[in-house]
Structures are given as C-alpha cells and as structure tokens.
Amino acid sequence: MNHAQALRHNIFKIISDAAQDLSMDSYVIGGFVRDYFLNRLDAKDIDIVAIGSGIELAEKVSEKLDNKPKVKIFKTYGTAMLRYDDIEIEFVGARKESYNEDSRNPIVENGTLEDDQNRRDFTINALALNLDKDNFGDLLDPFGGLSDLEKGIIKTPLDSDITYSDDPLRMMRAIRFATQLKFKIEEASLNAISKNKNRIKIITKERIVVELNKILESNKPSVGFKLLEKTGLLDFILPELTALKGIDEKEGQSHKDNFYHTLEVVDNISKTTDNLWLRWAALLHDIGKAPTKKFSKKVGWTFHGHEFVGSKMVYKLFKRLRMPLNDKMKFVQKMVLMSSRPIVLATEVTDSAVRRLVFDAGDYVDDLMTLCEADITTKNPKKFKKYHNNFKIVRDKIIEVEERDHVRNFQPPVSGEEIMKTFNLKPSKEIGIIKEAIKEAILEGVIPNEYESAHKLMIEKGKSLGLKTDKL
Structure with a gap:
C-alpha cells in the first residue's frame, strides 16, 4: 500500500536523495507515521532509520540543505539530529538490541529494518514508510500496526x-x-x-x-x-495517591473515596486550564487526608489540618521524584495549603475574608478559585449549582475588593524605614508590631489601604507602645 502523500514535505525527497548517494536504504518510522494515519498532521519531529550509519546520512542531508543546519551527534547511541523548517529530524542506524537485568540501556548491534521494527515498543509505533526512490511511500507494517490503530x-x-x-x-x-x-x-x-x-x-x-x-x-x-x-x-x-483509596465505615458513617474524588477533580480542572502545575495541585490537593483521617462518635470522619500536612508532603514528593524544588513546587504547595479557603469563604462572603484571601494567595488567587471550582464533584444538581453560584459571588467580590483595596501583593503604605525614622528606632520588634497592626487594620477594613490613614495609625500605635517622636 502506497502513502506517498504522507511524504509531501520536501525534506523527505532530500533524505531519499542523500540515502541514494550513500547507497543506503532509509525509512520514516514511528510517531510521524502513526500520527499521519491518525490525521494528526502537525508533526514536529521525524525519526529516520538508515540501513547503515544514521550519522553519515544526517551529515549528507545537512550538506544538501541550503542553510546547512548543524548536525548534533550522539555517538553513545549512534544517533544524529538536525533541525529543518521547525522540524526536529533524528537519524539512527537500524539496530537490534539485547538487555541486561538491571538496566534499560540495551546492548546494540547493527541490524536490518526487521530488527529495528522488532525493538519498537508498540505495533502502532513500528509502522514505516519507505524512502527508496522506486518504492517511495510504501508502507511496511509487519505487526498489523495499522489495524491496531483503526481498532x-x-x-x-x-x-x-x-x-x-x-x-x-x-x-x-x-x-x-x-x-x-x-x-x-x-x-x-x-x-x-x-x-x-x-x-x-x-x-x-x-x-x-x-x-x-x-x-x-x-x-x-x-x-x-x-x-x-x-x-x-x-x-x-505516587503511594501518597493510592493511600487515599477506599471507603472506611464505622457505626454507619463513611467518607467518600478520596482517590476517585481526586481523579474527578483533575479531570474537571483539565477542562479549564492547561497549566501543568495547577493540574499537579489538583492531583495532590487531598494527599494530606490519608495521614490525618480520624473517626469520633460525635462528628464522624474528619481530616483536620489535611491541607497543611498535604503542603508539607508536596516538598517530599517533589524531592523524591526529582522534580523542580523551585517556584513551581512552591506554587503547588500554596495551592494545596489554601485549597479549602474559598470553600469556607463561600458560605459567608465578607469583605475582610476576601481581602485576606487575596492577600494570602497574591497573584495565584485566580488559580486557587479554578482549583476550588474543580473540587466540586457532587452529583446533586442543586448542590452543584449552589456551590458554583457561591464561587461566582466570591470571584465578583475579589474583583470588587481588589479594585478598591489593592491588597494583592500587598506592600504596606508605611515602610519599616519610615517607622524607624519617625520614632528614632534601630531594628527592633516594635517595628514589626506597628507594621502588623497597619496590615491587620487594612485587611479588616478599619482603615483604607492608603498612606495618610496608615501614617496616622502608625503614630497612634507607636504612642501606645511608649515610643516618642518629635511630631507627638
């Protein structure tokens, strides 16, 4: 069966010509061919198998291209790679492989196309198209990969x-x-x-x-x-996730299966955001529930402090998996730590509670609300609508409060330096007490987030602490 239409990009003719110059057979194999049959036509990488040296073929292809792209050579693996027209093209000599028990890195020998197809992971990735001039576009499908794609x-x-x-x-x-x-x-x-x-x-x-x-x-x-x-x-x-599986029952009281609930939350959030780290936060938002689960006759099952415990577990999990321990990890930690805050807030939306939420979440308040909305997995249509309506009220309140009070990424209107200068202080605990008093007054709505009101409160608070200034 011929599929020359898959090879319309001029790079395939250039590779074909280069292979002919070297008296070498060559084939497109793997993901590009699979995606062509799946009608996924935005290929960004192409794998070429040469019956011979993949490195030699890559160098010959580069010679034939106008811009002579640099060939990256990976001698250990016998592969080479070049970029052309925003496409990454990898060249490898056909090979057969054998393995040791304690390593996934194979012992490699030169081989035939059949050997190379045998070593592929799945039938759908073993499909190959011939680049030989006389058989250009012919499909080689020894394992019925095309049939598996269709099924x-x-x-x-x-x-x-x-x-x-x-x-x-x-x-x-x-x-x-x-x-x-x-x-x-x-x-x-x-x-x-x-x-x-x-x-x-x-x-x-x-x-x-x-x-x-x-x-x-x-x-x-x-x-x-x-x-x-x-x-x-x-x-x-991720044993932290499997630990959430199962439903315990005591004295007729049970809790939901937090593993399957978590997967629902991840699916929900995947409909609204492509942010990988927010999806990680959804996956890990309840991991603190396994170690904090308790039962009492009075209240039934509880998970007190699971957000705090879960946020601590995020660091250990990221470290164990050698994931980045930078701002991405801190973002996931913050989302897990704050994951229940808007839920509590939704029952009574006060200005001061919203100010505190925005103050604590900073630039991530929108992400936090997205996570909390995804966390609504109730199958009761009335409850589902009610919770979403409540969160809409919270979102509207966040916009209103932020426009008026500017507490996102809050900077106190009065600086520590000004407090020191006003009261002739050296670094001391009194500075922190005054700054905290100003912050609390703004968050509680006692004073607006502006300099004059904050300055006046600074003087009053300093006076109550027994501090003196020439302005008193």
Missing part, C-alpha cells in the same frame, strides 16, 4: 512480558499513549505490566516524571491514573 489498541510487537521487562519505561508509555489517544491496552499487554510493575524501580525518576506530565497534560488524565493504579505501578510512583 484503538496498544500492544507490543513481540512478547509483552519480555518487552516490558527489558525496558520498563514502556509500561509508562503504554499507559500514556492509551490516555492521549483514548486507546485500550490489549489484555495480555496490561497483564504483563502488572506482572512486571516492580521493574519500574530501575527507571530514573526524571524519565517517569516526563511520562506522568504527559498523562497530566492529556484531556482526561484520570484514564492514565486509573491504569497506573490498576496495574500496581502507582504504588511505586
């Missing part, structure tokens, strides 16, 4: 057990593709993931997080997290 099935070209044991990252990739493409993982393949789940331990945390992020960035992340939980992989990667 929406993820399966491995060879024995799943061996495929996943050899390179356990493929288990994460299977789940990620199933999530992104809305495909089903073949039953034998899914069972092999469960069987080999403990092999995930040999994969670096950074590689695992790349796949986790892609699952989180999909339209419906819950698909991936349910598969991670079902296969047992989640226990190894």
Whole structure:
C-alpha cells in the first residue's frame, strides 16, 4: 500500500536523495507515521532509520540543505539530529538490541529494518514508510500496526512480558499513549505490566516524571491514573495517591473515596486550564487526608489540618521524584495549603475574608478559585449549582475588593524605614508590631489601604507602645 502523500514535505525527497548517494536504504518510522494515519498532521519531529550509519546520512542531508543546519551527534547511541523548517529530524542506524537485568540501556548491534521494527515498543509505533526512490511511500507494517490503530489498541510487537521487562519505561508509555489517544491496552499487554510493575524501580525518576506530565497534560488524565493504579505501578510512583483509596465505615458513617474524588477533580480542572502545575495541585490537593483521617462518635470522619500536612508532603514528593524544588513546587504547595479557603469563604462572603484571601494567595488567587471550582464533584444538581453560584459571588467580590483595596501583593503604605525614622528606632520588634497592626487594620477594613490613614495609625500605635517622636 502506497502513502506517498504522507511524504509531501520536501525534506523527505532530500533524505531519499542523500540515502541514494550513500547507497543506503532509509525509512520514516514511528510517531510521524502513526500520527499521519491518525490525521494528526502537525508533526514536529521525524525519526529516520538508515540501513547503515544514521550519522553519515544526517551529515549528507545537512550538506544538501541550503542553510546547512548543524548536525548534533550522539555517538553513545549512534544517533544524529538536525533541525529543518521547525522540524526536529533524528537519524539512527537500524539496530537490534539485547538487555541486561538491571538496566534499560540495551546492548546494540547493527541490524536490518526487521530488527529495528522488532525493538519498537508498540505495533502502532513500528509502522514505516519507505524512502527508496522506486518504492517511495510504501508502507511496511509487519505487526498489523495499522489495524491496531483503526481498532484503538496498544500492544507490543513481540512478547509483552519480555518487552516490558527489558525496558520498563514502556509500561509508562503504554499507559500514556492509551490516555492521549483514548486507546485500550490489549489484555495480555496490561497483564504483563502488572506482572512486571516492580521493574519500574530501575527507571530514573526524571524519565517517569516526563511520562506522568504527559498523562497530566492529556484531556482526561484520570484514564492514565486509573491504569497506573490498576496495574500496581502507582504504588511505586505516587503511594501518597493510592493511600487515599477506599471507603472506611464505622457505626454507619463513611467518607467518600478520596482517590476517585481526586481523579474527578483533575479531570474537571483539565477542562479549564492547561497549566501543568495547577493540574499537579489538583492531583495532590487531598494527599494530606490519608495521614490525618480520624473517626469520633460525635462528628464522624474528619481530616483536620489535611491541607497543611498535604503542603508539607508536596516538598517530599517533589524531592523524591526529582522534580523542580523551585517556584513551581512552591506554587503547588500554596495551592494545596489554601485549597479549602474559598470553600469556607463561600458560605459567608465578607469583605475582610476576601481581602485576606487575596492577600494570602497574591497573584495565584485566580488559580486557587479554578482549583476550588474543580473540587466540586457532587452529583446533586442543586448542590452543584449552589456551590458554583457561591464561587461566582466570591470571584465578583475579589474583583470588587481588589479594585478598591489593592491588597494583592500587598506592600504596606508605611515602610519599616519610615517607622524607624519617625520614632528614632534601630531594628527592633516594635517595628514589626506597628507594621502588623497597619496590615491587620487594612485587611479588616478599619482603615483604607492608603498612606495618610496608615501614617496616622502608625503614630497612634507607636504612642501606645511608649515610643516618642518629635511630631507627638
């Protein structure tokens, strides 16, 4: 079957010519071919397999291009890469692989196209198009990958057990593709993931997080997290989440399953934001509930302080997974810590409570409201409408209060330097007491957020502390 129309971009003819100059066969393989058959036509990377040296082919292609792009060579892997027309093109010599028990890095030998297709992770990624002049665009599909694409099935070209044991990252990739493409993982393949789940331990945390992020960035992340939980992989990667699973019952009182609730929240927020770190906040917003869960006859099940405990757990989780411990982690921590604040506020929307919310959340107040709205998972239509209406009132109040009082990223109208100068003070606790009094007065609405009122209060507060100034 010929698919030359997939190869209309002029780069394919240039690669074909370069391969002919080197008396080499070459093929497009993997994601580009898969996405062509899925009508996903915005390819940003292309994988080329050469029956020979991929590095030589890349250098020859660069020679033929007008702008002579720089070829990046990765000798360890026998691969080369160049950029052309905003497309990243990777070249590799066809190879066969064998594996050691304790590493996902294979022992590589030169091989045929068949060897190269055998080593691919899934049948849908083993599809190849010929770049030879006489067979340009011919499809090579030894494992029925095209049929699997049409049926929406993820399966491995060879024995799943061996495929996943050899390179356990493929288990994460299977789940990620199933999530992104809305495909089903073949039953034998899914069972092999469960069987080999403990092999995930040999994969670096950074590689695992790349796949986790892609699952989180999909339209419906819950698909991936349910598969991670079902296969047992989640226990190894995010045990904080699996700890939320299950419903306890005592004396006729039970609580919701916080694991499945969390996945609903993540799906909800994915409809309204592409912000990866806000999606992480949704995923982790209830992780403090497992360690804080208690039962008492008077009030039933409680999770007191779960937001505070959860925010502390975020740091440990990020550190363990070697995720960034910078402002992104701090953002997730803040969202988890404050995740219940607007819910409490929605019952009684006072100016002072809204000022405090804006003061504490700063630039992230809109993100916090988005998280709280996603946290409404009730199946009762009346309650659902009521909660959303309440949050709309809170959002409107935030705009009104912020326009009037300017407490987002609050800076006190009177500086510490002015307090020191006014009362002839050196650095001391009195400065902090006065600044705190001014801040509290503004947040409570006792005085407006302006210099004259704040200055007057500064004098009054200083006087009450027994401080003297020439102006008294």
